[in-house]
Amino acid sequence: MSASGILIVIMAVLFACGVYAMLERSLTRVLIGFLLLGNAVNLLLLIVMGVPGQAPFHGASGKTSDPLPQALTLTAIVITFAVSAFLLALIYRSWQLGQADTVEDDEADVEVRERGEDIEEAFDDEVELEEADDEDTTDFVGDATAPLTVLHHRDIAGIDDDAPTDRGEEP
Numbered sequence: 001m002s003a004s005g006i007l008i009v010i011m012a013v014l015f016a017c018g019v020y021a022m023l024e025r026s027l028t029r030v031l032i033g034f035l036l037l038g039n040a041v042n043l044l045l046l047i048v049m050g051v052p053g054q055a056p057f058h059g060a061s062g063k064t065s066d067p068l069p070q071a072l073t074l075t076a077i078v079i080t081f082a083v084s085a086f087l088l089a090l091i092y093r094s095w096q097l098g099q100a101d102t103v104e105d106d107e108a109d110v111e112v113r114e115r116g117e118d119i120e121e122a123f124d125d126e127v128e129l130e131e132a133d134d135e136d137t138t139d140f141v142g143d144a145t146a147p148l149t150v151l152h153h154r155d156i157a158g159i160d161d162d163a164p165t166d167r168g169e170e171p
Contacts, residue, residue, distance in 0.1 A: 007047050014040035027094060027101040031087045038080030045073045 014036050021033030049069040091101050105113075 004047055007043055011040050011043040011047065014043065025102045025104075027087065027091045027103065031084065031091065034087060035080065035084060038076065038084075041076050041080075042073055045069045045076065049073075 018033045018036030018040060021029045021036060024030065024033075046069070094101050
């Protein structure tokens, strides 16, 4: 396996572990997952960069390396650092207030979940009724349709052609 193949496998493992860790309720695991995702993105940009060790300008061999992934990698490092600092502050504050770093459901979350379950049950009942009454007809069978009319912009705006204008002109 080549060096790029090994980097791709490592990157995929970091992405998978990062996403798995971010799906937990613990803020510490969310932070670890975010750091893993940040490192996976840096590896992705390293792989996309091209031939490693090449300068971003023409060398003696005439080959070039793309400077954009290098700039994006530096930007990704800064963004990962900033969001990690924010998450650390959030974890610290959560620990100060509740002696835990887990995110618990509050009353509004429970209410929204129950409302969603009620809506889902009503939707399922409606779908069952529609499937029971399903026929090969459409809703428009036997209905007369009116022709479309084109309105002038003055009709839409409600401008009366017989009314005097603001400039004192007669219609």
